[in-house]
Amino acid sequence: MFNLAGYGQQIFNGTVTTIELSVLSLLVSFVLGLFGASAKLAKSRVLRGIGTVYTTIIRGVLMLLIFYSLQIWLNDLSDYLDSFQNRIDFEFPLDPFTSGVITLGFIYGAYFTETFRGAFLAVPKGQLEAARAFGMRPMQVFRRILFPQMMRYALPGIGNNWQVILKATALVSLIGLSDVVKAAQAAGEATFRTFFFISVAGLVYLVLTTISNGVLLLLERKYAVGVRKAAL
Amino acid sequence: MISIFQTYWQALLYSDGYRVTGLAMTLWLLVISCGIGFCLAVPLAVLRNARNPLLWFPVWLYTFLFRGTPLYVQLLLIYTGIYGLDFIHNTAPFNEFFRQGLNCTILSFALNTGAYTTEIFAGSIKETSHGEVDAGLAMGMSRFTLYRRIIIPSALRRALPVYSNEVILMLHATTLAFTATVPDILKVANDAYSATYDPFDCFGVAALIYLCVSFGLIFLFRRAERHFLAYLRP
Numbered sequence: 403m404f405n406l407a408g409y410g411q412q413i414f415n416g417t418v419t420t421i422e423l424s425v426l427s428l429l430v431s432f433v434l435g436l437f438g439a440s441a442k443l444a445k446s447r448v449l450r451g452i453g454t455v456y457t458t459i460i461r462g463v464l465m466l467l468i469f470y471s472l473q474i475w476l477n478d479l480s481d482y483l484d485s486f487q488n489r490i491d492f493e494f495p496l497d498p499f500t501s502g503v504i505t506l507g508f509i510y511g512a513y514f515t516e517t518f519r520g521a522f523l524a525v526p527k528g529q530l531e532a533a534r535a536f537g538m539r540p541m542q543v544f545r546r547i548l549f550p551q552m553m554r555y556a557l558p559g560i561g562n563n564w565q566v567i568l569k570a571t572a573l574v575s576l577i578g579l580s581d582v583v584k585a586a587q588a589a590g591e592a593t594f595r596t597f598f599f600i601s602v603a604g605l606v607y608l609v610l611t612t613i614s615n616g617v618l619l620l621l622e623r624k625y626a627v628g629v630r631k632a633a634l
Numbered sequence: 635m636i637s638i639f640q641t642y643w644q645a646l647l648y649s650d651g652y653r654v655t656g657l658a659m660t661l662w663l664l665v666i667s668c669g670i671g672f673c674l675a676v677p678l679a680v681l682r683n684a685r686n687p688l689l690w691f692p693v694w695l696y697t698f699l700f701r702g703t704p705l706y707v708q709l710l711l712i713y714t715g716i717y718g719l720d721f722i723h724n725t726a727p728f729n730e731f732f733r734q735g736l737n738c739t740i741l742s743f744a745l746n747t748g749a750y751t752t753e754i755f756a757g758s759i760k761e762t763s764h765g766e767v768d769a770g771l772a773m774g775m776s777r778f779t780l781y782r783r784i785i786i787p788s789a790l791r792r793a794l795p796v797y798s799n800e801v802i803l804m805l806h807a808t809t810l811a812f813t814a815t816v817p818d819i820l821k822v823a824n825d826a827y828s829a830t831y832d833p834f835d836c837f838g839v840a841a842l843i844y845l846c847v848s849f850g851l852i853f854l855f856r857r858a859e860r861h862f863l864a865y866l867r868p
Contacts, residue, residue: 459845462844462845462848462849569703569704569705570704571704572704572706572707573704573706573810575706576706576813583704583706583707583710587710587714590714590715590718594718595718596714596715596718597711597715597716597718597719600707600710600711600714600715601711601715603707604699604703604707604708604711607702607703607704607707608698608699608702608703611701611702611703612702
């Protein structure tokens with residue numbers, strides 16, 4: 403019944419690509435989200451404006467649309483940079499994988515911005531003031547006080563975003579990345595068993611989301627250390 | 635951007651002369667899939683909270699499967715996978731149904747949003763305060779009447795803010811329809827792009843339309859919340 407007809411290796415490679423893509427996109431969007439949240443909470447009006455425009459546009463416009471247009475712009479940019487290539491020795495790598503990471507990171511950066519903004523605001527202000535009073539520099543306050551506590555509030559949101567990113571990577575096969583969906587499609591077309599192979603791809607995603615659910619539970623427990631729950 | 639809109643406005647908004655396209659198609663996809671999903675979700679959400687495992691387990695499995703896999707994979711499975719099965723091919727009504735890209739799209743969208751909506755409603759049914767249920771029982775209501783008069787109306791009201799999120803996400807998901815040859819806004823924009831090689835304007839127009847629909851939906855849901863959740867206002 404479970405006969406992969408020699409396509410097991412391809413599907414496995416596709417799965418690895420999917421995981422790499424989602425993890426890298428998560429990192430990019432995580433960092434972008436931290437910057438975005440800092441911008442939205444900054445005193446400067448310009449920074450706040452930039453943050454607001456970023457999140458409003460990305461979250462109001464659709465993912466696939468951004469995906470396509472960014473992809474095309476990035477390709478134009480890559481062609482443009484390629485035209486310099488004869489003069490300077492510079493390779494601009496823009497395969498589907500890289501542009502997938504950039505676009506997914508850019509899009510979910512907006513969602514992370516909102517997640518982190520809420521979490522930053524949830525950290526009691528007195529703690530930050532105390533840290534300043536101890537003479538910590540802003541970077542130290544962020545690293546020692548704000549970030550560890552903020553993570554606890556942000557984790558459920560991060561978990562949600564991670565699940566969404568994981569599932570959104572399926573779309574990167576539309577721009578030609580050979581991820582697990584693409585491998586399953588190819589295998590299905592070659593063997594005339596499309597239903598079976600796409601189900602296999604679905605199963606891979608199911609396993610990945612289930613595992614990450616478990617990991618998230620563990621993480622939530624770790625970051626909730628030292629928090630007293632109200633006894634009801 | 636204006637010139638693109640002037641050339642393609644008809645196709646972008648309602649029709650390319652042969653069939654429904656663009657905005658009309660996107661809205662139709664959204665309304666029909668959310669409608670079917672909603673009708674599916676209300677009874678399933680009740681079953682999801684049942685005590686009998688034979689009742690809640692199938693519903694749990696359904697939501698687990700459909701929430702754990704990407705919508706694109708579900709669409710592929712229904713659009714290319716099911717049609718490849720001999721059994722479907724040889725049964726005339728199934729063959730007729732699954733040959734149409736639009737039918738497959740609506741089916742997969744409805745099943746997908748149905749799964750998410752079921753979980754939303756199930757969560758909100760679970761949160762119903764026991765006082766309301768006790769009061770209903772004290773009035774001598776049967777279980778069916780209790781659900782019809784007390785639990786479901788109150789649960790749906792409380793689920794409204796989360797449900798509105800789901801509908802907006804569904805609007806975002808409708809762009810996938812073009813992979814199943816359904817001519818929605820993105821498909822028209824893509825065609826315009828292939829004709830003009832002007833990505834910024836073509837996709838920009840599409841983005842503006844989507845932005846308007848998003849804001850329109852948000853406005854409608856705000857109104858609905860003000861109406862249905864009036865009793866929660868201070």
